[in-house]
Amino acid sequence: DSGVTQTPKHLITATGQRVTLRCSPRSGDLSVYWYQQSLDQGLQFLIQYYNGEERAKGNILERFSAQQFPDLHSELNLSSLELGDSALYFCASSEDRGLGEQYFGPGTRLTVT
Amino acid sequence: DAKTTQPPSMDCAEGRAANLPCNHSTISGNEYVYWYRQIHSQGPQYIIHGLKNNETNEMASLIITEDRKSSTLILPHATLRDTAVYYCIVRVDHTDKLIFGTGTRLQVFP
Numbered sequence: 001d002s003g004v005t006q007t008p009k010h011l012i013t014a015t016g017q018r019v020t021l022r023c024s025p026r027s028g029d030l031s032v033y034w035y036q037q038s039l040d041q042g043l044q045f046l047i048q049y050y051n052g053e054e055r056a057k058g059n060i061l062e063r064f065s066a067q068q069f070p071d072l073h074s075e076l077n078l079s080s081l082e083l084g085d086s087a088l089y090f091c092a093s094s095e096d097r098g099l100g101e102q103y104f105g106p107g108t109r110l111t112v113t
Numbered sequence: 114d115a116k117t118t119q120p121p122s123m124d125c126a127e128g129r130a131a132n133l134p135c136n137h138s139t140i141s142g143n144e145y146v147y148w149y150r151q152i153h154s155q156g157p158q159y160i161i162h163g164l165k166n167n168e169t170n171e172m173a174s175l176i177i178t179e180d181r182k183s184s185t186l187i188l189p190h191a192t193l194r195d196t197a198v199y200y201c202i203v204r205v206d207h208t209d210k211l212i213f214g215t216g217t218r219l220q221v222f223p
Contacts (some may be wrong), residue, residue, distance in 0.1 A: 035213075
């Protein structure tokens with residue numbers, strides 16, 4: 001158990017819909033990262049937040065957005081969903097600005113039908 | 114970003130040492146080498162990292178060549194539970210994200 005929690009574990013929705021994935025980092029960790037893992041693209045970095053502010057952006061689509069709240073939990077919002085958005089979405093956290101190890105949550109499996 | 118090259122798959126007998134190689138010939142002087150693994154579809158798990166010197170922890174050892182262009186992750190006594198995809202990652206120096214490649218699928222057999 002990494003100490004990072006993600007909800008929900010599974011999510012099935014239809015194309016065009018919008019969903020919100022939630023992540024609670026380990027206690028004391030200020031950085032939160034989001035990654036997407038699909039069969040054809042592998043593990044891809046999406047976005048990072050540090051203490052409520054966006055720190056780095058990766059291959060995140062404009063239809064996707066994220067935020068980190070004052071209590072440090074983070075949400076990833078996916079809108080206008082397409083079949084290709086079906087993937088595992090992982091959240092990770094680290095205690096400093098990311099020079100140390102990242103602890104990954106169990107992931108949310110999103111299926112778009 | 115420095116890129117890494119790993120063999121797509123390896124086999125190892127249970128109880129033997131598993132040596133997983135990684136090439137990172139374009140690594141910069143201040144970039145670290147990180148190893149993570151992913152068991153089935155679980156979240157990736159941190160194993161070890163290093164800059165120049167060899168490192169050892171309770172999970173594995175990391176051997177980095179003197180020119181830093183390659184490294185080897187060593188699992189000293191592989192078990193069936195070590196079957197996973199192992200990712201060698203060079204940490205980008207000015208940002209904190211991890212860039213995963215395709216990794217090495219390690220199969221430990223009885």
